[in-house]
Structures are given as C-alpha cells and as structure tokens.
Amino acid sequence: MPGRIWSSEENYSIIMESFQNPDITISEICRNHGIAVSMFYKWKDQFLEGGRKGLEGKDPDKALIKENEELKAIIGEMTIANIILKKIT
Incomplete structure (x- = not known):
C-alpha cells in the first residue's frame, strides 16, 4: 500500500x-x-x-521561460528548413 x-x-x-x-x-x-x-x-x-x-x-521561472523561448526558436527554424526541403524534393 x-x-x-x-x-x-x-x-x-x-x-x-x-x-x-x-x-x-x-x-x-x-x-x-x-x-x-x-x-x-x-x-x-x-x-x-x-x-x-x-x-x-x-528565478527558476525566468530561466524556464528563456529556455522555452530558445526551444521554440529552434523548432521554428527546423520547421522552416523542413518546408524548404520538401519544396526542393
């Protein structure tokens, strides 16, 4: 239990x-x-x-917010690169 x-x-x-x-x-x-x-x-x-x-x-919240923003930027860049690669092929 x-x-x-x-x-x-x-x-x-x-x-x-x-x-x-x-x-x-x-x-x-x-x-x-x-x-x-x-x-x-x-x-x-x-x-x-x-x-x-x-x-x-x-402030752990500020650190998490900054990390979250950085990860969103990376995801955005990867999404754009993926769209471009799909258009090329």
Missing part, C-alpha cells in the same frame, strides 16, 4: 515546527506526524535549497 501523500503546506508546517520548537527533537516531530526521519530531512533539504536559490536572486 503506498504511503500518504503530503501537501506542500503540510511539509512546510512540519519543517517550520522544527524551527519554532527547538526543545522537541526531529524524531519526536516525525513520530507525531507519522513520517520517517529521512523523509523529514529530504523535505528540509528541499526547503533550504529553495531558500538559498531565492537569496541568490535566481
């Missing part, structure tokens, strides 16, 4: 609990929420990585 699916809000709440309650151990937090300690640290690492990227000023 697959494990429970946690929402991002629930992940955030559990991670923040560890910061807001320094007297409680990670093991206790995990036990209270029914998650494995390894899962908690995976979520925490993802959370901290996102924060680090935010502080660096990197």
Whole structure:
C-alpha cells in the first residue's frame, strides 16, 4: 500500500515546527506526524535549497521561460528548413 501523500503546506508546517520548537527533537516531530526521519530531512533539504536559490536572486521561472523561448526558436527554424526541403524534393 503506498504511503500518504503530503501537501506542500503540510511539509512546510512540519519543517517550520522544527524551527519554532527547538526543545522537541526531529524524531519526536516525525513520530507525531507519522513520517520517517529521512523523509523529514529530504523535505528540509528541499526547503533550504529553495531558500538559498531565492537569496541568490535566481528565478527558476525566468530561466524556464528563456529556455522555452530558445526551444521554440529552434523548432521554428527546423520547421522552416523542413518546408524548404520538401519544396526542393
């Protein structure tokens, strides 16, 4: 049977609990929420990585938009070349 699916809000709440309650151990937090300690640290690492990227000023959405525009341009060029090749043959 697959494990429970946690929402991002629930992940955030559990991670923040560890910061807001320094007297409680990670093991206790995990036990209270029914998650494995390894899962908690995976979520925490993802959370901290996102924060680090935010502080660096990197906007992943802008990077994806730029990559998308570049790929569309390549597809456009290939489409034009394909049309020309079809007309030649």
